[in-house]
Amino acid sequence: MSTSPPLVIFDLDGTLADTAGDLMAALNFVLERDGIPPLPVEQARTLLGAGGRALIRRGYAVSGRNIEGTRLEELFADFLHDYESHIAARSALFPGVIDALERLERDGFAFAVCTNKMERASIKLLQALGVDSRFRAICGQDTFGFYKPDARTLPAVIARAGGTVERSVMIGDSITDIAAAKNAMIPVVAVDFGYTDKPVAELGPDRVISHFDELDAAVKSLLAA
Ligand SMILES: O=C(O)COP(=O)(O)O
Numbered sequence: 253m254s255t256s257p258p259l260v261i262f263d264l265d266g267t268l269a270d271t272a273g274d275l276m277a278a279l280n281f282v283l284e285r286d287g288i289p290p291l292p293v294e295q296a297r298t299l300l301g302a303g304g305r306a307l308i309r310r311g312y313a314v315s316g317r318n319i320e321g322t323r324l325e326e327l328f329a330d331f332l333h334d335y336e337s338h339i340a341a342r343s344a345l346f347p348g349v350i351d352a353l354e355r356l357e358r359d360g361f362a363f364a365v366c367t368n369k370m371e372r373a374s375i376k377l378l379q380a381l382g383v384d385s386r387f388r389a390i391c392g393q394d395t396f397g398f399y400k401p402d403a404r405t406l407p408a409v410i411a412r413a414g415g416t417v418e419r420s421v422m423i424g425d426s427i428t429d430i431a432a433a434k435n436a437m438i439p440v441v442a443v444d445f446g447y448t449d450k451p452v453a454e455l456g457p458d459r460v461i462s463h464f465d466e467l468d469a470a471v472k473s474l475l476a477a
């Protein structure tokens with residue numbers, strides 16, 4: 253008999269938490285130091301989803317500058333240092349997250365986080381938001397040596413959280429999450445309030461929700477299927 257609970261795996265930036273204000277502030281810290289005008293927080297939509305290095309590369313590319321190699325690594329270290337100093341100053345859980353976790357927990361679900369943030373920053377953010385202890389595993393871009401959308405990522409998170417691939421669902425806001433789930437043949441619910449330049453409904457998720465109040469029904473219908 254299996255004792256593994258059904259598992260709900262959450263993306264972090266743009267899914268569990270609205271973090272664009274702090275991420276864009278840290279990006280603007282490095283851009284401004286290089287004499288580049290700050291980017292508006294609305295631009296997060298086109299810049300976030302693939303992790304901090306991608307954010308920096310895309311942020312510099314807006315003004316036509318190509319950043320790679322050791323320069324990228326230096327900027328990434330400075331970005332992370334700045335970001336971690338104000339990690340939840342302008343960040344908050346999206347409405348209904350806590351209530352949804354409590355309802356699903358009462359129904360026997362367990363939870364994990366799979367993000368392309370660094371693991372340390374992810375844990376620090378979830379601690380600051382008061383929810384870290386609710387997750388059986390908090391996995392970041394540097395946790396396994398591969399990351400979303402690599403097909404191995406979600407199975408690795410599931411193994412760490414003590415779940416099974418057959419009874420897991422991914423919740424995310426971007427093409428990266430939807431591709432990671434499809435690559436691992438795991439059903440995926442997209443939230444439509446996160447960071448994506450293309451509407452998530454066009455990216456082929458199994459369900460789309462606009463509020464966490466709709467999460468339970470979406471997850472249960474996918475696991476029953
Ligand atoms: O912020 C990013 O670029 C990635 O973070 P996410 O995987 O939690 O969305």
Ligand SMILES: [Mg+2]
Pocket residue numbers: 263264265266267301424425426446447
């Ligand atoms: Mg995201």
